[in-house]
Amino acid sequence: MLMNMKNLLTVAKKNKFAIPAFNISDYNMFNGIMEAVEEKNAPVIIAIHPDELSHISTEMVRGIIERIHNSSVPAVIHLDHGGTYEQVITAIRAGFTSVMIDASSQSYEDNISICQKVCEIAHAVHVSVEGELGTIGNTDSVETTAVDDILFTDPAQAKDFIEKTGIDCLAVAIGTCHGIYPKNKKPELRIDILDEINKIVDAPLVLHGGSSNKDSEIAKSVEHGVSKINISSDIKVAYYDKMREVLKDAALREPNVIQPICVEAMKQVAFDKIALFKSEGKASLY
Numbered sequence: 001m002l003m004n005m006k007n008l009l010t011v012a013k014k015n016k017f018a019i020p021a022f023n024i025s026d027y028n029m030f031n032g033i034m035e036a037v038e039e040k041n042a043p044v045i046i047a048i049h050p051d052e053l054s055h056i057s058t059e060m061v062r063g064i065i066e067r068i069h070n071s072s073v074p075a076v077i078h079l080d081h082g083g084t085y086e087q088v089i090t091a092i093r094a095g096f097t098s099v100m101i102d103a104s105s106q107s108y109e110d111n112i113s114i115c116q117k118v119c120e121i122a123h124a125v126h127v128s129v130e131g132e133l134g135t136i137g138n139t140d141s142v143e144t145t146a147v148d149d150i151l152f153t154d155p156a157q158a159k160d161f162i163e164k165t166g167i168d169c170l171a172v173a174i175g176t177c178h179g180i181y182p183k184n185k186k187p188e189l190r191i192d193i194l195d196e197i198n199k200i201v202d203a204p205l206v207l208h209g210g211s212s213n214k215d216s217e218i219a220k221s222v223e224h225g226v227s228k229i230n231i232s233s234d235i236k237v238a239y240y241d242k243m244r245e246v247l248k249d250a251a252l253r254e255p256n257v258i259q260p261i262c263v264e265a266m267k268q269v270a271f272d273k274i275a276l277f278k279s280e281g282k283a284s285l286y
Contacts, residue, residue: 001074001286002065005098005128005228006168008043008076009204011285012227018207018277021045022270023080023232025052028255029239030064032263036270037073042279043286044073045098047080047230050087058094065095073283078130080230088118092127100130100171108157115165123166130206133161134173155196162203169204169228172197174221176209189217191224198225206230215276222277231273239266 012019024030024046037044046064048056061077068075078098079091088099101118103111115131122129134153153172162170175189197205204227207218218229242265243258252258274280 001071002068002097003074003076003286004126005045005076005078005130007128008045008074008286009169009227012043012279012282013204013225015282015285016223016225017279017282018222018226018229019043019045019279020270020273020277021047021078021080021206021228021230022235022273023047023049023052023230025236026056027060027063028259028263029235029266031067032267033235033270034067034071034073034075035263036267037075037274037283038071040271040274040280041283042073042274042281043075043283045076045078045228047078047232048091048096049080049232050082053079053091053094058090061094061096074286076128080232082118085114085117088122092122092125096127098128098130098168100132102132102171104132104134104171104173108161112161112164115161115167119166128168129166130169130171131161131165131167132171132173132208133158152190152193153197155193155200158197159200162201167203169206170201171206171208174207176207176213189213189221191220194221194224194226204228219276229273229277231270234273235266235269238269239263241265 022033024033030046064077076098077096079096080100081102082088082100083102088101091099099122101115103114119129134151151173158170174193205225206228207221207226208230239262242262246258246261
């Protein structure tokens with residue numbers, strides 16, 4: 001069942017669970033995630049970064065849409081960290097039901113302006129929009145930004161931002177970073193900031209970059225009102241670590257032999273996240 005983000009997260013916010021947004025980079029990863037959420041009867045967000053989209057092509061999105069239409073669980077196809085208006089338009093034309101426009105590194109006024117522009121075009125075709133306020137580091141695939149570089153979201157500014165832009169959900173900076181943290185860094189979530197934001201805004205809140213945070217912290221963020229949590233590094237590490245292990249057997253060459261083992265390793269991580277976010281069985285609410 002294909003949905004947009006606004007409708008999907010409205011139910012999650014009301015029922016106090018979070019929906020995982022799994023970043024996928026090929027069809028096998030996507031299909032494995034769909035198998036996992038179907039087994040757990042959990043709603044899901046299929047997140048695709050512009051770099052991932054250029055890798056898989058917009059043509060593959062047609063297959064993703066068909067697979068979701070044939071699924072028993074509600075799902076969203078979401079552009080993750082769209083950096084330009086043009087990337088957003090490409091995603092909407094390809095059939096995405098939700099887009100993120102990330103102008104958080106720009107000035108507050110410019111962030112508002114571009115979010116307004118994206119909302120105007122996206123809402124006209126029933127596509128939901130996610131914005132970001134505050135900074136949570138780069139989206140590089142290897143390194144991450146140090147904890148000291150995080151600019152936390154200001155609660156009052158969050159309220160003003162949502163009201164002025166019309167976005168459907170907001171990614172907040174409360175102490176996470178993208179990717180895997182360096183070993184000498186220990187992330188810590190600012191639940192107090194999350195509580196302050198939730199007191200004054202109605203829009204669902206999103207947590208990016210939680211791969212290195214303790215499960216107890218992530219669970220607490222769900223209890224305190226986070227409705228969507230992005231997961232990329234964790235499932236990719238599981239997938240490709242297993243692939244490196246499998247490929248030690250130099251005789252293997254067929255993808256249908258190599259990849260299913262890797263997908264199963266990834267699915268175990270997905271199962272853990274579904275349980276942690278309290279989304280198991282919640283597909284029945286839709």
